[in-house]
Amino acid sequence: MHPYFKRWRHIGGCLFPGAAEKDPGFRQEIYRLGHLGLRILGYGLIGAAVFLTLARFVIAPQPETLHSRLMEAGIVIVLGAILVGLSRIDPLYPWGRALGIGGSFATWVVLLAFSFLLHHVEGHLDDFVSHQLTIVIFVSAAALPLQPLQTLGLGLADMFAYWAAATFGSELWMHFHPPDPLSLLYMLTVILLATAVSAAACRQRHGNYQAYLQTLWATDDIRKVQNRVLLSENAASLGRLAAALSHELNSPLGALASGVDTLVLLSAKQASGAPLDRERFLRLEADMRRSILDSLDRLKKIIGRMQRYTNLDRAEVQAANLSELVGDVAALIDPEIRSRAELRLELEPVPPSVCRPQQLSAVFRSLLDNALLAMDGGGCVVVSCLRRENLVEVRIRDSGRGMDRQSLKTVFDPGFKVAGEQVSTGNWSMFNARQIIAEHGGAIRVESEPGQGTTVTITLPIRETEGSLG
Numbered sequence: 344m345h346p347y348f349k350r351w352r353h354i355g356g357c358l359f360p361g362a363a364e365k366d367p368g369f370r371q372e373i374y375r376l377g378h379l380g381l382r383i384l385g386y387g388l389i390g391a392a393v394f395l396t397l398a399r400f401v402i403a404p405q406p407e408t409l410h411s412r413l414m415e416a417g418i419v420i421v422l423g424a425i426l427v428g429l430s431r432i433d434p435l436y437p438w439g440r441a442l443g444i445g446g447s448f449a450t451w452v453v454l455l456a457f458s459f460l461l462h463h464v465e466g467h468l469d470d471f472v473s474h475q476l477t478i479v480i481f482v483s484a485a486a487l488p489l490q491p492l493q494t495l496g497l498g499l500a501d502m503f504a505y506w507a508a509a510t511f512g513s514e515l516w517m518h519f520h521p522p523d524p525l526s527l528l529y530m531l532t533v534i535l536l537a538t539a540v541s542a543a544a545c546r547q548r549h550g551n552y553q554a555y556l557q558t559l560w561a562t563d564d565i566r567k568v569q570n571r572v573l574l575s576e577n578a579a580s581l582g583r584l585a586a587a588l589s590h591e592l593n594s595p596l597g598a599l600a601s602g603v604d605t606l607v608l609l610s611a612k613q614a615s616g617a618p619l620d621r622e623r624f625l626r627l628e629a630d631m632r633r634s635i636l637d638s639l640d641r642l643k644k645i646i647g648r649m650q651r652y653t654n655l656d657r658a659e660v661q662a663a664n665l666s667e668l669v670g671d672v673a674a675l676i677d678p679e680i681r682s683r684a685e686l687r688l689e690l691e692p693v694p695p696s697v698c699r700p701q702q703l704s705a706v707f708r709s710l711l712d713n714a715l716l717a718m719d720g721g722g723c724v725v726v727s728c729l730r731r732e733n734l735v736e737v738r739i740r741d742s743g744r745g746m747d748r749q750s751l752k753t754v755f756d757p758g759f760k761v762a763g764e765q766v767s768t769g770n771w772s773m774f775n776a777r778q779i780i781a782e783h784g785g786a787i788r789v790e791s792e793p794g795q796g797t798t799v800t801i802t803l804p805i806r807e808t809e810g811s812l813g
Contacts, residue, residue, distance in 0.1 A: 363545075363549045366552075368552070368556070369549065369552050372548070372552055373440065373488050373548075374436060374437045374439065376439075376440075376487075376488040376548070377437075377438075377439030377440035377441075377443065377487060377488055378430060378436050378439035379430075379439070380439060380440065380443055380486040380487040380488060381426055381427075381429060381430040381439040381440075381442055381443045381446070381487070382426070382427055382430040382431075383486045384423075384426055384443050384446060384447065384482070384483065384486040384487065385422075385423040385424065385425070385426030385427035385428075385429075385430065385446070386423065386427060387423070387482055387486060388419055388420070388422055388423030388426065388446075388450060389419075389420050389423035389424065389427075391419075391478075391482075392415075392416040392419040392420050392423070393416065393420070395416075396412055396413065396415075396416040399412065400412075408461050411457060411460060411461055412457075412461075414457075415453065415454070415457040418453050419450060419453060419454075422446060422449055422450055422453065425446070426442065426443070426446045429442050439487075440487050440488060440489065440493075443483065443486065443487040444483070444487065444489070444493065444497055447479060447480075447482075447483040447487075447497060448497060448500060448501065450479060451475070451476070451479050451501045451504065452504060454475045454479070455472065455475075455504060455505055455508060458472050458475065459508060459509075472505055472526070473526050473529050473530055473533075476498075476501055476502070476505070476530050476533060476534075477533050479501065480494070480497065480498050480501065480533060480534060480537045481533075481537055481540070483497060484537045484540050484541045484544070485540075488544075488545070488548060489541045489545075490541065490545055491538045491539075491541045491542040491545065492538075493541070494534075494537050494538045494540075494541040495534060495535075495538045498530075498533070498534030498537060498538070499534060501530075501534075502527065502530045502531065502534065505522065505530070506522050506527065509522040510522065594641070595637075595638040595639075595641040595642050596638070596642070598634055598635075598637070598638040599635055599638040599639065599642075601634075602631045602632075602634045602635040602638065603635065605627070605631045606628060606631050606632070606635075610628075659699055659701070660697060660698070660699055661697065661698075661700065662695040662696065662697050662698075663695060663696065663697075663698055663700040663703075664693060664694075664695050664696075665693055665696060665698070665703070665728060665735050665737065665803065666690040666691060666692060666693045666728040666735075667690075668700055668703060668704060668707065669688075669690060669707050669726060669728050669737060670688060670690055671704070672704050672707045672708050672711060673686060673688055673711060673726060675708075676708075676711060676712070676715070683715050683716070683718045684715055684718040684721060684722045684723055684724050684741070684742075684743075685722070685723040685724070686711075686715070686723075686724050686726070687723060687724070687725045687726070688726050688727075689725060689726065689727040689728075689729075690726070690727070690728045691727075691728060691729040691730065693728060693729070693730045693735050693805075694730070694805055696735065696803065696804075696805045696806050696807075697806040697807065697808060698783055698803070698806065699779075699783070702779045702782075702783075703779070703783070703803075705775075705779070706775075706776045706779050706780065706801075707737070707739075709772045709773075709775075709776060710739050710776065710799050711724070711726065711739060713772070714739050714740075714741040714743065714797065714799075715741070717741055717743030717744055717745075717796075717797065718741060718742070718743045719743065719744060722741065722742040722743060722796075723741075723742055724739065724740070724741045724742075725738075725739075725740045725741075726738070726739050726740075727740075730805075731802075733804060733805050734802045734803065734804055734805065735802070735803050735804075735805060736800065736801070736802050737800075737801040737802075737803070738798065738799070738800045738801070739798070739799045740796065740797075740798040740799075741796045741797055741798075742795075742796040743796050743797060744793070744794065744796075745791045745792050745793045745794055745795050745796050745797055746791040746792075746793065746797060747793050750791075751789060751791055754773050754789050755773050755774055755777050755789075756774070773789075780801055780803070783803055783804075784803070784804050784806075785801060785802050785803035785804060786801070786802050787799065787800070787801050787802075788800045788801075
């Protein structure tokens with residue numbers, strides 16, 4: 344398209360922005376602004392009537408007009424109260440802008456009528472009316488989401504009402520005179536300026552709405568990338584989790600199988616054995632029962648950890664003890680990774696808090712894996728959980744190789760790394776961790792020095808109700 348036509352298309356879009364309101368979302372935003380503007384206009388009329396009436400009698404008191412000016416202020420206050428009342432009626436929500444235009448024109452008619460009524464006392468009708476029009480038209484354009492043509496129409500209607508009243512009034516009453524052409528030119532200039540202001544404001548409102556939509560789209564894209572990264576990380580951790588489970592389940596299952604076999608053998612020997620051996624068999628049988636019960640208890644604990652870790656049988660949002668959550672995650676760490684260093688837990692009792700346990704478990708699991716993998720051999724990883732007033736603090740401290748300042752600055756920045764023909768993600772686990780902690784209303788902080796290890800501190804608020812979680 345030729346730049347000349349683009350320029351005129353841009354100007355046309357500013358003066359005739361009605362097509363933008365065909366978008367249902369933007370139309371709802373105009374309804375909201377119109378509803379809010381109607382209330383602002385109502386309160387503005389009330390405040391202006393009180394202030395101008397008091398100021399008029401303080402600066403230039405005229406006792407002979409006191410009664411009329413008080414009546415004028417009272418009518419304007421009533422109009423403002425009516426607009427405020429209309430803004431509180433839900434069915435009128437989409438009509439806020441139209442009601443505001445009607446209220447603005449009604450206010451102008453009241454001011455114009457009293458100006459003509461008191462013209463023979465106060466004089467300077469043209470100047471006074473021009474100033475009133477300036478106030479009314481600009482207050483309306485500022486308070487209401489008016490389209491340029493609506494501002495122009497309102498201003499021209501106000502000017503025509505003044506012209507008609509002054510012209511026909513001069514034919515009926517001798518003390519009236521026709522409107523001054525210079526005053527009409529001034530009014531037209533004010534109306535055109537207000538129309539330009541409305542065009543700029545309308546363009547800005549639509550631009551803000553488009554920026555809001557782009558932000559939503561960008562946020563949605565980031566969330567989709569987060570979900571894909573989380574899925575890939577969860578898929579990668581399934582193998583490690585399977586190895587941890589096999590290690591955890593082997594011992595109690597082996598003890599349980601051995602205990603059952605021994606009980607069967609003891610039962611057979613009791614049936615055919617000598618009476619003197621029965622007391623020994625009973626003691627062995629009691630020992631086997633205790634071993635079986637211990638094995639069952641260990642299996643129940645492992646299953647409980649798995650249920651809390653994966654949330655397979657619970658709602659997404661629930662009350663959970665963060666200290667127990669950290670302990671469960673630590674217990675399911677892959678034995679091969681755990682063998683890199685000593686893992687020490689310092690978990691204090693903390694009150695249950697409403698959260699998304701599966702998300703927090705993924706965060707703790709990722710941070711623990713990072714800490715253990717940072718150990719080049721030997722060393723210790725200390726995991727602590729304690730309460731600080733209305734906060735729970737989870738700290739993961741390792742004595743590994745640490746990070747330099749540049750790496751520390753970008754530790755939460757997501758990115759992609761290219762190695763040959765393969766593309767891999769970088770820092771997405773830390774980026775996701777910060778996002779999840781922020782969604783829970785908490786904060787995460789990383790402190791590290793090369794060769795001195797790394798400390799990750801997470802603070803989370805103690806939430807008692809599900810509604811408090813955003």
